[in-house]
Structure formats: C-alpha cells, structure tokens
Amino acid sequence: MNAAEKPDWTIEDSSDLYGFERWGNDYFGVSKAGNVTARTLNAEVELMEMVNGMLERDLQMPVLLRIENILDAQIHRLNMAFRSAIESLGYRNEYRGVYPIKVNQQAQVVEEIAAFGARYKHGFEVGSKPEIIAALSTLEEPGSIIICNGYKDQEFIELGLSAIKLGFVCVFVVETPTEIPIIIERSRVLDIEPVIGVRIKTTANVSGHWNSTSGDRSVFGLTASQLVEMVDLLKMEGMLHCLQLLHCHLGSQIPNIQEIRSGITEVCRFYADLVKEGANLKYVDLGGGLAVDYTGWGSNHGQSRNYTLSEYCEDIVDTLKTTFDSYGIEHPIIVTESGRATIAYSSILIFNVLDTTTFEPTRLPERTEGESQLISNMRDIYSNLSEARLQECFNDAHFYRNEARELFKRGQLDLRTRAIVENLFLDLLQKIAVITETMDRVPPDLEGLKLSLADIYYGNFSLFQSLPDTWAIDQLFPITPLHRLNEKPDRSAVIADITCDCDGKIDRFVGEEEEATVLPLHALREGEEYYLGVFLVGAYQETLGDLHNLFGDTNVVSVRINRDGSYEFVKEMHGDTISDVLSYVEYHPKEMQLRHRNTAERAVREGRISARERQQIIKLFNESLNGYTYYEKEE
Ligand SMILES: *Cc1c(COP(=O)(O)O)cnc(C)c1O
Numbered sequence: 016m017n018a019a020e021k022p023d024w025t026i027e028d029s030s031d032l033y034g035f036e037r038w039g040n041d042y043f044g045v046s047k048a049g050n051v052t053a054r055t056l057n058a059e060v061e062l063m064e065m066v067n068g069m070l071e072r073d074l075q076m077p078v079l080l081r082i083e084n085i086l087d088a089q090i091h092r093l094n095m096a097f098r099s100a101i102e103s104l105g106y107r108n109e110y111r112g113v114y115p116i117k118v119n120q121q122a123q124v125v126e127e128i129a130a131f132g133a134r135y136k137h138g139f140e141v142g143s144k145p146e147i148i149a150a151l152s153t154l155e156e157p158g159s160i161i162i163c164n165g166y167k168d169q170e171f172i173e174l175g176l177s178a179i180k181l182g183f184v185c186v187f188v189v190e191t192p193t194e195i196p197i198i199i200e201r202s203r204v205l206d207i208e209p210v211i212g213v214r215i216k217t218t219a220n221v222s223g224h225w226n227s228t229s230g231d232r233s234v235f236g237l238t239a240s241q242l243v244e245m246v247d248l249l250k251m252e253g254m255l256h257c258l259q260l261l262h263c264h265l266g267s268q269i270p271n272i273q274e275i276r277s278g279i280t281e282v283c284r285f286y287a288d289l290v291k292e293g294a295n296l297k298y299v300d301l302g303g304g305l306a307v308d309y310t311g312w313g314s315n316h317g318q319s320r321n322y323t324l325s326e327y328c329e330d331i332v333d334t335l336k337t338t339f340d341s342y343g344i345e346h347p348i349i350v351t352e353s354g355r356a357t358i359a360y361s362s363i364l365i366f367n368v369l370d371t372t373t374f375e376p377t378r379l380p381e382r383t384e385g386e387s388q389l390i391s392n393m394r395d396i397y398s399n400l401s402e403a404r405l406q407e408c409f410n411d412a413h414f415y416r417n418e419a420r421e422l423f424k425r426g427q428l429d430l431r432t433r434a435i436v437e438n439l440f441l442d443l444l445q446k447i448a449v450i451t452e453t454m455d456r457v458p459p460d461l462e463g464l465k466l467s468l469a470d471i472y473y474g475n476f477s478l479f480q481s482l483p484d485t486w487a488i489d490q491l492f493p494i495t496p497l498h499r500l501n502e503k504p505d506r507s508a509v510i511a512d513i514t515c516d517c518d519g520k521i522d523r524f525v526g527e528e529e530e531a532t533v534l535p536l537h538a539l540r541e542g543e544e545y546y547l548g549v550f551l552v553g554a555y556q557e558t559l560g561d562l563h564n565l566f567g568d569t570n571v572v573s574v575r576i577n578r579d580g581s582y583e584f585v586k587e588m589h590g591d592t593i594s595d596v597l598s599y600v601e602y603h604p605k606e607m608q609l610r611h612r613n614t615a616e617r618a619v620r621e622g623r624i625s626a627r628e629r630q631q632i633i634k635l636f637n638e639s640l641n642g643y644t645y646y647e648k649e650e
Contacts, residue, residue, distance in 0.1 A: 029500035037311025049501030055084035058580040077366040077476040081573040085361040087131040094135040100328040108346040115140035118354030129153040140352045157182030176207040188212035212260030258294040264302025271315040272322040283338040300350040355554040362553035366476040368545040376438035393439040416440040466532040470508040478512045479563035497546040507533040514564040567591025594640040
C-alpha cells in the first residue's frame with residue numbers, strides 16, 4: 016500500500032488507543048466495520064447489534080449488558096488454571112472454588128454461577144442470612160462448599176447445619192470467639208456435626224485500596240491468643256476434629272503477587288501448628304484478592320496486577336506445596352473465594368450521549384475598522400504564539416479577557432464585544448494547548464490546560480447508581496465508544512452523568528501507560544446516536560449503587576452467544592420506574608395520583624383549565640409515573 020492509499024486511521028489504531036487487548040482478557044475486540052465485539056466460543060458478536068436488538072424490544076438506554084458466556088468462561092478458566100498448576104507442580108490434593116455472593120448478589124448472576132460452576136462443584140461464600148438462603152436455594156451439586164463468613168447468630172447456624180444435612184460441605188468460619196459456644200450448642204441440639212473453620216489475622220499488610228482487611232487492625236479474624244483459646248475450648252468439648260478449615264482473606268484487588276506469596280507463607284505456619292495441636296484440618300481457604308487488571312498495565316498499580324491467572328495459581332500451589340512438604344504435612348484442599356475476577360468481565364454498562372459542550376470559539380469575526388482596543392489587543396497575541404513565549408501569551412490572554420469582563424460590569428463594554436473577546440480568548444487557549452502537546456517541559460500553569468478545554472459529553476446514566484466506585488474510591492473502568500472505531504476520535508472529553516451533582520462526572524481514564532484526564536471520543540453526528548460502553552463493571556457496582564436524584568436501577572439484558580455467532584436475549588429486566596423509586600423513599604404512588612387529580616380538578620373548578628385539558632394533564636402524570644427514570648427519546 017502506498018502512502019496515498021493508507022487510511023489515516025484504522026481499527027487497529029482504535030484497538031490500540033482504547034486497549035481492548037490490554038484489559039479485555041481476550042473477551043473484546045473490534046470488527047472490520049469498526050464496532051466493538053464480544054468474543055467467546057470462537058464467535059464474535061458486535062455489541063451494537065445487541066444494542067439495536069434492545070431498542071427494538073423497547074429496552075431504553077442505559078442498559079447493563081451481561082454476557083453469560085464470559086462468566087461461564089471465567090469460572091472455567093479459574094478452575095482449569097488451578098487444576099493445571101496442581102498437576103504440573105505435583106500437588107497432592109484438589110482445588111475447590113467458591114463465589115462470594117456479596118460481589119454481585121443479583122439472582123440471575125448467582126443462578127448462573129451455580130449452573131456454570133456445577134461441573135467443578137464451585138460453591139458459594141456467604142456473609143449473612145439472606146446470602147446463605149440465596150446459596151441454599153440455588154446450589155444443586157452435593158459436595159459443593161458453602162463458606163459462612165460474617166457474624167452468625169443461632170438462626171444462621173441452624174441454616175448452615177441444615178445445609179450439611181442436604182449434602183453440602185457447609186463451613187462455619189469463626190470470626191469472633193462468641194460464635195463458638197453457639198455453634199457447639201446448636202449442633203448438639205440438632206445432632207449434626209458441624210464443620211468449623213477459623214479466620215486468622217495475618218500480619219502482612221497488603222497494598223491496594225482494601226489493605227485494612229488484613230493485618231493487625233483488621234476487624235475480622237482471631238488473634239493468635241484467641242485461636243489458642245478456641246482450640247482449648249473445642250478440645251475440652253471433644254470437638255477439635257470438627258476444626259477442618261483455615262481461612263484468611265488478605266484483601267481485595269491485590270496488585271502485587273509478592274504480597275500474596277508472603278501472606279500464604281504465614282497462613283501455612285498457622286496451619287502447621289494447628290495440625291500439631293490436633294486439629295483435623297483438610298482445607299486451606301485463601302479468600303479473595305485475585306485482582307482484575309482494570310487498566311491493562313500489568314503493573315503493581317492498585318488498579319492493575321503484576322501477574323496472570325496462571326501465575327497466581329502456580330504461586331499459590333507452589334508456596335503451599337513447598338511449605339507443607341517442609342513441615343511434612345499432607346496437602347490440603349485449596350479453596351479460594353475469587354469474586355471480582357470471576358464476575359467483573361461479564362457486565363458492560365451501555366449508555367448514549369445526550370449532548371456535548373465544547374470550549375471552542377464559535378464566532379471569530381474579521382478585524383474591522385474601529386473595533387474595540389481590547390479586541391485588537393487579543394488579536395495581537397496571535398503573532399507571539401511560540402514555545403518560548405507561550406506563558407506570556409497565556410498571561411496576556413487572561414489579562415485582556417479579565418479586562419473585558421471588568422469593563423462589561425461597569426457598563427463600558429457591550430455584550431457583543433465581550434462575546435468576541437471571550438471567543439478569541441478560547442481560540443488562543445486552544446492554540447496554546449496544541450503547542451504544549453509537543454513541548455518537552457510544559458510550564459506548570461499550562462499543564463491542566465488540555466483538561467480545562469476538554470469537551471463535556473453528557474451520558475445518559477447515573478454514576479451513583481451504576482458506577483458507585485468511580486465516585487467512592489476513584490475506581491478506573493475502561494470506557495470506549497461501541498462504534499465508529501474506523502474513524503479517528505478527534506475530540507478530547509470528560510464525561511458527565513445526568514444527575515445534577517457536580518461529582519457526577521468521570522475525568523480519570525485508563526490511558527495506555529498511565530491515568531489520563533481526558534478520553535478521546537468522536538464528534539457527535541447530527542441525527543445519530545453515539546454509544547459508549549463502560550467495561551469490567553460486573554463486580555461490586557450493582558448493589559452499592561444508590562438513588563441519587565432518584566435515578567433507579569437500569570434495564571438489564573442478559574445475552575448468550577452461540578457457536579455460530581448468533582446470540583439470544585436470555586433475560587431482560589426492566590429497570591425501576593419512577594413509581595418504583597418514589598416508593599423506595601416512602602411515597603405512595605396511588606395517593607400521589609389521587610392528590611394530583613384533586614389539584615387538576617380544582618384548576619377546572621377555578622376555571623384555569625378545561626375538563627379535557629385536565630384529562631391530558633392527568634394522563635401525562637400517570638404515564639410518567641410508570642416510565643423509566645432516565646432520559647427517554649421520543650419515537
Ligand atoms: C469480599 C470478600 C471476598 C471477595 O474478594 P475479591 O477480591 O472480590 O475476590 C472474598 N472473601 C471474603 C471474606 C470477602 O470479604
């Protein structure tokens with residue numbers, strides 16, 4: 016291809032820019048037509064095709080799209096990676112995974128995990144009575160493990176004992192010493208032998224956002240002396256043989272593999288000594304922590320990870336094997352509670368862009384005779400634009416712009432002149448920003464210039480409802496357009512949601528090697544929707560979301576992709592209606608309708624509207640109550 020034929024932008028350029036290969040775990044790609052695809056089972060489906068399918072079914076944006084196959088594949092990969100590490104390293108026991116329900120408790124997700132995990136006897140980790148009830152009603156495979164963490168009252172313990180009767184391996188992980196007598200008492204009364212685990216506090220502090228879940232200050236787990244007391248109590252009660260599992264949870268999203276290794280080494284020491292004490296330990300449960308590389312940087316940055324899934328499994332298996340071999344202890348069953356890594360990839364938040372604001376000059380009139388001195392001064396700055404005098408130009412532009420505002424305030428400058436000055440000002444800043452891009456050392460004042468001139472893209476979603484971690488803990492999620500990837504994205508943007516909260520914005524993005532303050536996007540086209548996807552949002556986002564501004568749950572669509580590249584909507588759930596969200600905050604929609612009708616009737620009585628107008632007004636009110644809380648486009 017000669018230079019003239021080479022297009023100036025290709026789908027490969029987009030793929031590289033947005034980083035699908037870096038963070039997508041092989042699940043996402045770009046089609047020849049420039050659309051983002053989901054890849055699974057050797058098939059590839061354009062997400063835009065699914066979006067069109069949703070719109071045909073009256074599922075309005077925003078929509079949370081779940082791709083079943085990706086969840087299926089993640090459970091498969093996790094189990095297979097452990098199996099292969101166990102085999103290659105000669106570990107003499109098996110791996111058994113459990114999914115922590117708190118990471119995404121939606122019924123459909125939990126049901127899918129039970130179904131896809133059945134062939135590996137993948138179980139559940141539960142932390143409350145509602146969660147154990149969800150687990151008991153979805154798990155089918157006898158022998159699947161249920162790990163009970165959290166504070167457990169008598170009823171919780173009875174539910175767990177009943178699970179043992181049903182054929183599950185239900186383990187009570189003791190988090191506080193007070194639980195032990197209740198477990199002993201209930202199991203005697205019901206005559207069911209319990210399986211007891213114990214959560215220990217490791218001393219290693221791991222990095223990342225959740226580091227406080229491990230270490231001395233962790234609110235969970237027994238200290239060494241509490242552990243000794245527990246052993247003595249169980250021994251005295253003749254129940255030490257029930258102590259079968261040792262549990263630790265080093266933290267979530269552990270970016271650094273070294274820390275995982277060193278945490279496990281400490282766990283092994285506890286394990287060995289408990290065996291020496293006479294405990295009948297069979298399981299070592301290493302909790303969650305397997306990280307998701309949200310940024311695709313492959314580094315020990317908090318939102319990345321410096322290891323692959325197989326390295327994670329190999330490191331765990333290798334550390335356990337080496338340590339237990341040196342103590343001459345039988346290899347236990349390895350349990351992990353990976354939540355985030357299991358579920359994050361399968362959900363994508365999709366929304367349309369409603370509008371944009373750009374900070375570009377709109378009108379730059381020709382120089383005219385007798386124009387204001389301020390305008391001429393602004394124009395003169397252009398001739399000085401160069402790297403060497405950039406700061407000076409920047410200062411001058413600010414000076415004259417401020418001057419114009421002052422004069423306007425005092426009535427010495429008219430609105431039109433002020434508008435011209437401000438347009439010239441914006442134009443100058445744009446030009447200065449372009450020059451800074453190629454400078455080796457950008458003056459400090461000019462560093463934030465690009466961000467301050469970025470477009471604002473208004474997305475039809477609520478950050479607080481759908482991406483709470485973006486706001487709460489500065490979580491980064493990859494965001495990309497779902498189409499037009501064969502065109503160069505020549506706008507730089509930040510994203511605002513439709514809540515009227517100034518925190519409802521995204522201005523930190525996944526860049527190629529570091530965080531970026533702006534996201535490259537395409538200019539909107541007249542009469543055409545522009546769709547963005549926020550990826551890797553399956554973990555922790557759905558139920559942490561809140562009703563800020565009363566934007567409710569979004570529509571949810573679950574798809575299954577078939578080997579031949581076809582796909583089906585296996586489930587669609589309409590999000591909250593306005594009536595739903597109002598009742599969450601204790602309004603009574605029926606009563607509201609009644610009162611509104613009375614207000615309308617009074618308006619008829621007092622001659623403000625006709626009876627027919629009353630009907631229209633009431634109809635609008637009632638229809639709105641039953642509508643979606645997000646921005647709806649009229650057909
Ligand atoms: C939250 C939690 C998990 C899940 O951790 P991930 O990092 O999401 O895998 C596992 N175990 C316990 C005890 C937890 O509290």
